[in-house]
Amino acid sequence: MEADSYHSYSEEETRAIGKRFAEKLSPGDIITLAGDLGAGKTEFVRGVCEYFSVHDIVSSPTFTIMNQYIGSNPHDDEIALYHIDLYRIQEEKELQEIGFSECMSDEHVIKFVEWPEKAGSEMRNIDWNVLIKTMPDQEEERLINIEYLGKDR
Numbered sequence: 001m002e003a004d005s006y007h008s009y010s011e012e013e014t015r016a017i018g019k020r021f022a023e024k025l026s027p028g029d030i031i032t033l034a035g036d037l038g039a040g041k042t043e044f045v046r047g048v049c050e051y052f053s054v055h056d057i058v059s060s061p062t063f064t065i066m067n068q069y070i071g072s073n074p075h076d077d078e079i080a081l082y083h084i085d086l087y088r089i090q091e092e093k094e095l096q097e098i099g100f101s102e103c104m105s106d107e108h109v110i111k112f113v114e115w116p117e118k119a120g121s122e123m124r125n126i127d128w129n130v131l132i133k134t135m136p137d138q139e140e141e142r143l144i145n146i147e148y149l150g151k152d153r
């Protein structure tokens with residue numbers, strides 16, 4: 001299993017790590033983001049959006065649950081991303097209301113999911129897991145672990 005670890009010492013560095021990671025992504029990929037509230041999951045996605053030249057400001061989707069962004073890759077192909085934050089989901093039936101499984105099965109879109117554990121068994125076919133760990137007594141330091149889980153499509 002392939003895994004990479006990085007240290008980040010600022011939100012800018014976390015964004016830069018996200019931006020570099022984005023290069024590896026292809027349409028349809030599913031990326032879960034693990035880590036505490038305030039770890040930097042949304043900052044990481046912001047870096048991904050920079051790579052794909054998304055012009056909309058990437059706000060935290062915690063209150064909106066799902067955001068969609070449109071950008072392009074270096075070959076100028078249009079790239080669509082979903083950024084889903086399940087933090088506010090309390091029961092799995094709410095996933096149906098937001099159309100979670102339909103979103104996840106869209107093969108043309110790159111999908112980022114914060115708080116994937118809230119989706120329970122609906123969270124399938126994960127290609128990458130990004131774990132961002134905070135460090136005790138180091139307010140801005142993060143350990144970012146990126147694991148490739150592969151896919152069978």
Ligand SMILES: Nc1ncnc2c1ncn2[C@@H]1O[C@H](COP(=O)(O)OP(=O)(O)O)[C@@H](O)[C@H]1O
Binds near residue numbers: 008009037041060140
């Ligand atoms: N190394 C770092 N990487 C990412 N964010 C950091 C870092 N150091 C401090 N921060 C701060 O932590 C917060 C991370 O917020 P956010 O990305 O919304 O977290 P999450 O989505 O994981 O809840 C921001 O306020 C950011 O300024």
Ligand SMILES: [Mg+2]
Binds near residue numbers: 041061
């Ligand atoms: Mg967030």
